[in-house]
Amino acid sequence: MRHARxxxxxxxxxxxxxxxxxxxxxxxxxxxxxxxxxxxxxxxxLRAEGSTMSLRTVQRVxxxxxxxxxxxxxxxxxxxxxFEVKAGVILGLYEGVWEGARLGAGERIxxxxxxxxxxxxxxxxxxPAPGYPGLFESDYxxxxxxxxxxxxxxxxxxxxxxxxxxxxIAAFDRLVDQVMTSEPYRSATRVFWIVDNCSSHRGAKxxxxxxxRYANLMLVHTPVHASWLxxxxxxxxxxxxxxxxxxxxADVAELTGRILGFETRxxxxxxxFNWKFTRADFRQRLHRLAT
Numbered sequence: 001m002r003h004a005r006x007x008x009x010x011x012x013x014x015x016x017x018x019x020x021x022x023x024x025x026x027x028x029x030x031x032x033x034x035x036x037x038x039x040x041x042x043x044x045x046l047r048a049e050g051s052t053m054s055l056r057t058v059q060r061v062x063x064x065x066x067x068x069x070x071x072x073x074x075x076x077x078x079x080x081x082x083f084e085v086k087a088g089v090i091l092g093l094y095e096g097v098w099e100g101a102r103l104g105a106g107e108r109i110x111x112x113x114x115x116x117x118x119x120x121x122x123x124x125x126x127x128p129a130p131g132y133p134g135l136f137e138s139d140y141x142x143x144x145x146x147x148x149x150x151x152x153x154x155x156x157x158x159x160x161x162x163x164x165x166x167x168x169i170a171a172f173d174r175l176v177d178q179v180m181t182s183e184p185y186r187s188a189t190r191v192f193w194i195v196d197n198c199s200s201h202r203g204a205k206x207x208x209x210x211x212x213r214y215a216n217l218m219l220v221h222t223p224v225h226a227s228w229l230x231x232x233x234x235x236x237x238x239x240x241x242x243x244x245x246x247x248x249x250a251d252v253a254e255l256t257g258r259i260l261g262f263e264t265r266x267x268x269x270x271x272x273f274n275w276k277f278t279r280a281d282f283r284q285r286l287h288r289l290a291t
Contacts, residue, residue, distance in 0.1 A: 011053060018046060019053070019061040023069040037069035080223035084286065090222060090229045091279045093192055094154065106189040109154040110179065111232040113196060115239070116167055118259075120144045120249040136246040144252035148239075148259055149175045151193075152232040157272030159235055159263050163256040172200040173213070180214045192218045194230055234273055235266075 022042045027034040034041055043058045062068070080086065089098075096103045103109075123140035149171060150161035160179050164171040176193070185191050193210070195201045201210070207219040222229045243262045249255035 011057065015051060015053060016061050018049075018051070019058055020065055020067060022046065023062060023065075023067050036072060039069075042069065076225045078223060078225055080225070083223040083226065086221065086223040087226060087229060087282060088279055089220060090194055091277065091282055093194070093220065094231075094275050095278060098192070104189060106184075106187075108156075108185055108188045108191045109194065110151045110185075110191060111154060111194045111230045112149070112151040112172075112175065112201075113227075113230055113232045113236070114167055114172070114198065114200070115148040115150070115236050118146050118148055118244065118255065119247060120146070120252050120255040121247045122250055123246075123248050125246060125248045134246075136248060140248075143250060144255075146252050146256055146259075147171070150232055150235060150263070151175060151179050152235050154231055154275075155272060157270040158267045159232075160267075161260070161263050163259060167200065169200045173210075176210060176213065176217070180217060188216055190216050190218055192220055194220045194222065196222050196227060196230060197224055231273055231275065 019042060022030075022045045023037055025037070027037055027041065030045055032041060032045075039059045039062055040055060042062070043053070043055045046053055046058065092098065093103075093109050098107075120143040121140040122143045124137045126135040128134040147164045147167050148161060149164060150159050152159050160175075160182075162171075162175055162178060164174070179185050180191065191214070197203075200206075201219065203221075207221075210217050210219055227233050239259070239262060243258055249258065
């Protein structure tokens with residue numbers, strides 16, 4: 001045991017640094033046919049270079065350096081040349097500011113988007129029991145698909161939505177009509193609609209089309225690859241967790257009824273999201289990324 005401990009402690013810093021260096025490489029740089037490194041592949045590289053370090057020591061060095069080369073997460077790089085300006089406009093609206101002036105009480109902010117291709121899956125589901133989780137069969141029969149379009153009132157904390165058989169400009173316009181012909185949006189001074197760059201509401205042409213239908217409607221686009229700025233995505237995540245998981249419905253009618261029923265339930269108990277990311281936070285984040 002004394003000899004083993006002395007041996008582990010005897011690896012010089014340069015040997016331990018090699019472990020970190022290899023773990024921070026892509027396997028393709030070493031022509032290794034793996035999509036990501038593991039402790040075993042790092043150890044194999046070191047052993048091929050003549051190191052006598054054991055696999056267990058490699059694992060310990062990785063742990064000491066908080067390195068887990070087998071773990072990856074998705075990442076989207078902003079590609080919109082006007083990313084900072086567009087994001088600042090939306091964050092300003094969430095703070096109640098438009099073009100340097102405070103929004104009035106009669107102005108509304110609506111976030112809208114589509115949740116496409118929600119499948120009705122006919123499958124068996126068993127409820128949970130003491131000591132046992134709920135169960136659902138992995139096999140299922142497809143029973144149709146529905147598209148859910150929703151608008152989230154940022155200030156009131158209520159959703160408005162509809163289910164459609166297919167996505168289209170006409171379908172989105174029907175959502176707009178559904179919201180804008182009802183109060184308080186019909187008589188609002190201005191209604192700001194925050195949307196992404198989907199084809200049904202993309203660009204200046206869509207802004208002109210919708211402003212022509214409703215003179216008080218202002219279309220505001222998020223930057224490309226910035227869905228996190230749209231608060232309706234938070235509502236969609238809640239819908240996914242509470243309504244669509246596990247995915248089980250006998251047919252499209254049952255699935256539609258469940259989605260719209262949850263929407264009605266949310267309107268009966270309105271609760272705005274506690275959005276904390278401000279324009280100041282955004283500027284600080286950009287400054288840290290630039291330095």
